[in-house]
Amino acid sequence: MKKWLAGVAELLREFYAAPFRGAVARAKREEDDLFMLLVFSEMVGVPNPASYYTLELQPLLYEDFHEWHKRMGMDHSPIEGFHCC
Amino acid sequence: MNAIVLLLVGLSTFAVGYFVYSKFLAEKIYQLDPDFETPAHTMEDGIDYVPSRKIILWGHHFAAVAGAAPIVGPGIAVVWGWLPAFLWVTLGTVFFAGVHDFGALWASVRNRGLSVGALTENIVGQRARSIFMIVIFLLLLMVNAVFANIIANEHISVPGSVIPTWAVIAVAMMVGWLIYKKGMSLLWVTIIGVSVLYGAIWVGDIYPLSLPETMFGLPAAAQWVIILFVYAGIASILPVWLLLQPRDYINGIQLFIGLGLLYTAILIAAPEVVAPAINSNPPANAPPLVPLLFVTIACGAISGFHGLVASGTTSKQLDKETDGRFVGYFGSVGEGTLALAAIIACTAGFATVADWNAFYSVPFPAPGLTAWAQGGAAIMSAGLGLPAGLAETLLAVMGILFAATTMDAGVRLQRFIIQEFGNIYDIPVLTGRTISTLVAVGTCLLLAFGAGGGEAGAGGLVIWPLFGTSNQLLAGLTLMVITVYLIKLRRPIWFTAIPLTFLMVMTVPALLIQLVGFYNDGNWLLVVMDILILVASILVALEALAAFGRARREAAAGPPTG
Numbered sequence: 001m002k003k004w005l006a007g008v009a010e011l012l013r014e015f016y017a018a019p020f021r022g023a024v025a026r027a028k029r030e031e032d033d034l035f036m037l038l039v040f041s042e043m044v045g046v047p048n049p050a051s052y053y054t055l056e057l058q059p060l061l062y063e064d065f066h067e068w069h070k071r072m073g074m075d076h077s078p079i080e081g082f083h084c085c
Numbered sequence: 086m087n088a089i090v091l092l093l094v095g096l097s098t099f100a101v102g103y104f105v106y107s108k109f110l111a112e113k114i115y116q117l118d119p120d121f122e123t124p125a126h127t128m129e130d131g132i133d134y135v136p137s138r139k140i141i142l143w144g145h146h147f148a149a150v151a152g153a154a155p156i157v158g159p160g161i162a163v164v165w166g167w168l169p170a171f172l173w174v175t176l177g178t179v180f181f182a183g184v185h186d187f188g189a190l191w192a193s194v195r196n197r198g199l200s201v202g203a204l205t206e207n208i209v210g211q212r213a214r215s216i217f218m219i220v221i222f223l224l225l226l227m228v229n230a231v232f233a234n235i236i237a238n239e240h241i242s243v244p245g246s247v248i249p250t251w252a253v254i255a256v257a258m259m260v261g262w263l264i265y266k267k268g269m270s271l272l273w274v275t276i277i278g279v280s281v282l283y284g285a286i287w288v289g290d291i292y293p294l295s296l297p298e299t300m301f302g303l304p305a306a307a308q309w310v311i312i313l314f315v316y317a318g319i320a321s322i323l324p325v326w327l328l329l330q331p332r333d334y335i336n337g338i339q340l341f342i343g344l345g346l347l348y349t350a351i352l353i354a355a356p357e358v359v360a361p362a363i364n365s366n367p368p369a370n371a372p373p374l375v376p377l378l379f380v381t382i383a384c385g386a387i388s389g390f391h392g393l394v395a396s397g398t399t400s401k402q403l404d405k406e407t408d409g410r411f412v413g414y415f416g417s418v419g420e421g422t423l424a425l426a427a428i429i430a431c432t433a434g435f436a437t438v439a440d441w442n443a444f445y446s447v448p449f450p451a452p453g454l455t456a457w458a459q460g461g462a463a464i465m466s467a468g469l470g471l472p473a474g475l476a477e478t479l480l481a482v483m484g485i486l487f488a489a490t491t492m493d494a495g496v497r498l499q500r501f502i503i504q505e506f507g508n509i510y511d512i513p514v515l516t517g518r519t520i521s522t523l524v525a526v527g528t529c530l531l532l533a534f535g536a537g538g539g540e541a542g543a544g545g546l547v548i549w550p551l552f553g554t555s556n557q558l559l560a561g562l563t564l565m566v567i568t569v570y571l572i573k574l575r576r577p578i579w580f581t582a583i584p585l586t587f588l589m590v591m592t593v594p595a596l597l598i599q600l601v602g603f604y605n606d607g608n609w610l611l612v613v614m615d616i617l618i619l620v621a622s623i624l625v626a627l628e629a630l631a632a633f634g635r636a637r638r639e640a641a642a643g644p645p646t647g
Contacts, residue, residue, distance in 0.1 A: 011140075016264070
């Protein structure tokens, strides 16, 4: 019975997720991109009153920085002295 | 005749279609290869391209293609008698829809999971792609307008449907929130969500709601249409995980439950088909059976929209090419069973032939969804012992939710197309989310009101056959792509070329007949729409002839390509 329920749950999960997997992933990426912009806003010349706090987050997002600026249409890092490629 | 005979003959035809004809197509025409690496493997990204189990893929492909159209179309078309609708649905599913849906899926899988639109450009040419985009835009415009009118009329005809229809929005948002924000098990969320929905249907039946007969000079139907488009506009800009995804999911679950209940009721009640096989006395304004039957029933016999789904999402998740037969062909069989249930509900759900005649003596087109809810409720009441009012509310809600979900997605897609136009023609104002949504909603409202001669809801179904022609035209375009691809591979083309020719031969006269009707009624908006679709149809026919010629010359000159 437990195995059968697990099978049903798996079936439902796929039925729920599969048609929208791409749309949800894109929506999540848009949110992440906005967050990235907020964190690096001071460095691209946009004043950010919360920069004292977002500064702490920059090392954590460094790994995704390269993909982000490429996705935003900038071949190279837009920040002077902050090179990833 | 007993409805069970109709049911068994229909299901047997579908079974022969699946076990014999689709096998022939899979082996001889599309030549599926179990070793072919599908895009779900070669381009796997965990997002769009993900290999899925075929039963799951079939489930959501079927749920995505099934909607209100296979209910409303047959509900209108039985005005000519049950036999023409029955033959078109069963034979159409076997020889038209199955070939089309399966073919679109196969062609897409063989071409890196490209959508039919992109395939049209690659296989046929840029001009055909442009026609394709115009047809899609017109199709979306009409589907949104016509479904808004259908929901408005159904809310008035079955006031018990109001509470559950709007409660499901809260249910869907609750489901989305519980899953994404609370991480709750989907099994429990499903049980809770579906229970709340059916609870709301019960409450709605006890407390029916109606809008005032007139408000600011607008009748109730017009008020509903405005409310629906305000909602659809807002829904189209909400995150998909919050509303669209859980709403689609609940709808899919509800489709299987509703269809199961209705078929069980038919088997237990075994009602008599009271409608005549051929109606010798249709309403005076009813157009001729040929060619209008073939555009009145699109979804349920053949629908171009299915090609968009098959090539848009399904092809990117197909694990093995050989699964395409089950997912694509059997997906269209699934929709055929919904249309078959609708025919039975609308012809065997009335107590006497006099009752049936009284319902269908109204000017063409009769409200198909109302016939489905009333007829189906009588069968459910007799078969399952449900109170007739509750059963009618249940079936009305089922149809409304299909239509509303299509509207949600339709307005969202229209917004994307308008934003795309803004980018292509460098009109920055159209690229914004708010303005593009307002333009999308505005054009749909214009058509919803214009179709009824300035009064929404009054004549909304008038555009139903016109919507059918644009849907068939899209199917024609897809069949053209599949046929050209088959020519390039030097394979037999009759199995796709004959349905394509049939569709074009029926669509053009149907458009001309409707054009005369709209002109005589002085409905200039629909005259313009009709001419636009007519021009697109002629272009498709010319493009098809030119593409076949080119492909034949290429095939004769060199080895198979593609």
